[in-house]
Amino acid sequence: MEFQKRSFFFSLLPVIASILLFFLKFSLKTAPSGCSLLPHNHYWISSKRIVTQDGVISGAVEIKDGKVFSLVKEEDWHGYIRNGHIVDFGEAVVMPGLIDVHAHLDDPGRDDWEGFPSGTRAAAAGGITTLIDMPLNSEPSTVSVETLKLKMNAAKNRIFVDVGFWGGLVPDNALNATALEGFLRAGVLGLKSFMCPSGINDFPMTNITHIKEGLSVLAKFKRPLLVHAEVQEDVVGESVEDDKNDARLYSTYLKTRPPSMEETAIRNLLTVSENTRAGGPSEGAHLHIVHLSDAQSSLDLLKKAKGRGDSISIETCPHYLSFSADEIPDGDTRFKCAPPIRDADNKEKLWEALTGGDIDMLSSDHSPSLPDLKLLQEGDFLKAWGGISSLQYVLPATWTSGRKYGVTLEQIASWWSEKPAKLAGQHLKGSIAVGNYADIVAWDPESEFDLDENHSSYIKHPSISAYMGRKLSGKVLATFVRGNLVYKEGEHAPAACGSRLLAQ
Numbered sequence: 364m365e366f367q368k369r370s371f372f373f374s375l376l377p378v379i380a381s382i383l384l385f386f387l388k389f390s391l392k393t394a395p396s397g398c399s400l401l402p403h404n405h406y407w408i409s410s411k412r413i414v415t416q417d418g419v420i421s422g423a424v425e426i427k428d429g430k431v432f433s434l435v436k437e438e439d440w441h442g443y444i445r446n447g448h449i450v451d452f453g454e455a456v457v458m459p460g461l462i463d464v465h466a467h468l469d470d471p472g473r474d475d476w477e478g479f480p481s482g483t484r485a486a487a488a489g490g491i492t493t494l495i496d497m498p499l500n501s502e503p504s505t506v507s508v509e510t511l512k513l514k515m516n517a518a519k520n521r522i523f524v525d526v527g528f529w530g531g532l533v534p535d536n537a538l539n540a541t542a543l544e545g546f547l548r549a550g551v552l553g554l555k556s557f558m559c560p561s562g563i564n565d566f567p568m569t570n571i572t573h574i575k576e577g578l579s580v581l582a583k584f585k586r587p588l589l590v591h592a593e594v595q596e597d598v599v600g601e602s603v604e605d606d607k608n609d610a611r612l613y614s615t616y617l618k619t620r621p622p623s624m625e626e627t628a629i630r631n632l633l634t635v636s637e638n639t640r641a642g643g644p645s646e647g648a649h650l651h652i653v654h655l656s657d658a659q660s661s662l663d664l665l666k667k668a669k670g671r672g673d674s675i676s677i678e679t680c681p682h683y684l685s686f687s688a689d690e691i692p693d694g695d696t697r698f699k700c701a702p703p704i705r706d707a708d709n710k711e712k713l714w715e716a717l718t719g720g721d722i723d724m725l726s727s728d729h730s731p732s733l734p735d736l737k738l739l740q741e742g743d744f745l746k747a748w749g750g751i752s753s754l755q756y757v758l759p760a761t762w763t764s765g766r767k768y769g770v771t772l773e774q775i776a777s778w779w780s781e782k783p784a785k786l787a788g789q790h791l792k793g794s795i796a797v798g799n800y801a802d803i804v805a806w807d808p809e810s811e812f813d814l815d816e817n818h819s820s821y822i823k824h825p826s827i828s829a830y831m832g833r834k835l836s837g838k839v840l841a842t843f844v845r846g847n848l849v850y851k852e853g854e855h856a857p858a859a860c861g862s863r864l865l866a867q
């Protein structure tokens with residue numbers, strides 16, 4: 364009897380095993396690790412419009428173990444893909460994920476302004492797969508090995524896309540080569556400094572001697588110095604501030620930061636940027652001008668310096684390309700930033716410089732604050748926090764204005780991925796190419812949407828964004844970071860599996 368029972372049990376074993384196996388397989392397929400909304404490690408992304416370094420192709424990208432394994436043109440891929448999993452985006456554009464080299468996520472210390480979780484969720488929803496966090500607006504600022512450790516800890520298991528860190532070049536460390544070298548060895552991707560007050564107490568401005576010394580240390584590491592290039596010149600700001608009635612006018616604010624502030628800063632910078640030329644004392648270092656607004660004298664000077672061989676690159680931001688001073692409503696401090704948004708003619712010139720290749724790349728300069736600091740009730744342009752909130756919207760913002768200028772998909776990929784990857788030293792990012800990380804955005808350039816309170820925004824304070832209330836074209840459908848589907852049509856992967864990027 365006992366024997367019979369046992370043999371009956373053993374005869375059932377294969378059945379039990381196969382049922383268990385079925386459930387195991389099923390649960391593996393339906394419950395991903397949490398890093399990805401897709402339960403595959405090896406799959407294909409197909410589309411009629413894949414932006415590659417050899418132009419836009421129709422075909423498929425093979426993804427394996429988080430990297431691009433192959434690129435197959437449509438005419439070849441039917442025979443090539445037998446029974447793999449295919450994510451088909453049809454006519455939508457498949458492009459390298461955006462790399463935002465200029466974002467303030469304010470974490471640790473001011474995560475009520477933004478924070479790593481909200482900022483990187485917003486990035487994922489906006490097609491940004493990597494962002495490089497600015498050293499200021501967090502508390503403390505990232506200016507030393509110790510403060511970099513605080514950043515690393517704050518980002519641990521809290522980021523949905525990859526995040527790297529710029530370090531601050533400030534008077535405290537600028538003339539201390541040992542401190543700077545230690546900081547760079549700890550992994551900051553480069554340094555950032557201000558030539559005017561930054562608005563943040565523990566991030567004082569640098570003078571040209573600090574910058575020169577910083578460049579000489581950076582040269583050894585072949586990393587860039589990013590500079591906020593504005594200097595305060597005279598008393599214009601103060602005299603305007605006395606006129607309380609005018610503080611609600613954008614033109615009043617504009618007078619406090621004329622193009623000459625950028626021009627003078629750039630003139631000063633060019634006295635030391637010549638050191639970065641081949642054969643110069645700081646060869647290997649690189650000077651990157653952040654958020655250029657003045658498309659006239661400042662740009663002309665930079666063009667000349669580039670022409671004579673200085674290692675210089677220039678970024679501007681979608682807000683300088685989307686808005687002009689004359690259309691900013693009285694009291695609407697959502698538009699306050701530094702340098703300021705200038706007139707319509709300047710905007711045209713910025714587009715010309717960007718499409719002509721004189722401006723190298725784009726960044727968000729996402730610089731939010733608590734909504735109260737924007738003083739939206741008073742509408743005081745002189746006292747409100749300066750900074751545009753835009754992180755999630757930069758791709759549609761660039762496309763919405765850019766399409767009027769005949770911008771191509773390849774240009775978007777160059778400005779938002781390829782050039783930024785180079786600046787940040789990310790050699791396996793910036794293009795959909797075999798061996799690179801599978802950092803990819805799929806988006807529909809033809810799809811329009813109203814950016815209003817019904818739109819799913821993930822930045823912490825959407826109400827202070829200058830883009831709120833606009834109609835934009837270019838809807839992000841899906842975002843992949845290292846092969847993980849981190850965002851798809853309103854849904855994020857449950858786990859925060861972004862990597863913290865340290866320079867080696």
Ligand SMILES: NC(=O)N[C@H]1NC(=O)NC1=O
Binds near residue numbers: 591
């Ligand atoms: N501190 C800070 O983020 N400042 C930024 N805001 C802005 O409008 N320009 C900047 O440099």
Ligand SMILES: [Zn+2]
Binds near residue numbers: 591653
């Ligand atoms: Zn700045």
Ligand SMILES: [Zn+2]
Binds near residue numbers: 467497728730
């Ligand atoms: Zn900034």
